[in-house]
């Protein structure tokens with residue numbers, strides 16, 4: 628290989644970059660530049676970050692700092708193959724020192740870089756947090772039950788579902804997806820929600836689990852810049868029946884196992900499984916509850932029928948033998964007395 632002389636410094640070199648040696652070429656170039664101090668805005672309450680002109684939902688603070696630095700770097704226009712390492716060091720509540728080290732090439736000439744910058748965080752209140760603080764809401768989701776009071780277990784689960792739905796939508800970037808407040812009442816619970824969309828999503832998610840239905844009713848609450856402002860009430864009704872209810876559907880007596888879009892349970896007369904679409908049930912009424920069952924002596928077990936001793940009247944009553952029966956004559960079984968007769972419960 629022919630030896631060349633750098634016209635600038637006179638040293639021997641193998642390759643020229645822009646007609647000078649590598650050292651002379653790179654000493655006038657900088658791979659990347661960065662301002663000494665950078666600024667970012669983070670919500671002190673929820674961690675949202677203000678970027679590209681708007682607030683976006685909470686991210687990891689160090690990731691935010693990295694993005695802020697990355698977005699502020701000025702690369703040499705002819706740089707390529709750039710690899711950078713960032714080292715973050717928190718200085719105090721609102722400042723990070725960031726050390727950047729790396730390498731790359733400019734027009735093929737390898738070049739290294741090491742520099743420091745400081746990111747200052749301004750702790751503010753984001754648009755969503757200021758709405759929540761100001762008591763803003765767009766809708767009320769009212770959880771009630773049909774012809775009964777919801778159980779505390781149901782209400783606890785509903786609240787968990789509502790909060791999960793809200794946080795999932797928030798993660799997806801829907802910033803109005805918040806529950807401003809939860810009001811516990813004797814007859815159920817109310818959720819004050821940040822958007823109508825969230826109200827609807829909560830209703831659908833709860834109905835997926837429990838069944839039931841909801842109605843939306845808008846209410847005019849005022850005007851803003853000449854546009855009518857509405858708030859929507861979502862009235863959700865959980866189904867009338869719960870697990871353990873004993874209901875009569877037509878002429879079948881069913882112990883309910885699950886009541887949602889479908890009602891499933893056990894036919895207490897035959898012991899067979901029961902499943903119907905809730906909305907297809909006609910002529911359905913609650914007779915009793917499994918928890919009201921009492922013990923009775925099984926007097927005789929014949930193939931198709933059994934005899935039990937009514938614990939109140941001491942009369943022997945003959946009923947159909949359900950498939951699930953496993954007790955032997957002389958043992959006790961659990962029975963419910965209903966307007967439709969006596970039934971053994973599994």
Ligand SMILES: [Zn+2]
Pocket residue numbers: 633634635636637638647648649650651652
């Ligand atoms: Zn040179």
Ligand SMILES: [Zn+2]
Pocket residue numbers: 670671672673674675752753754755756757
């Ligand atoms: Zn916030």
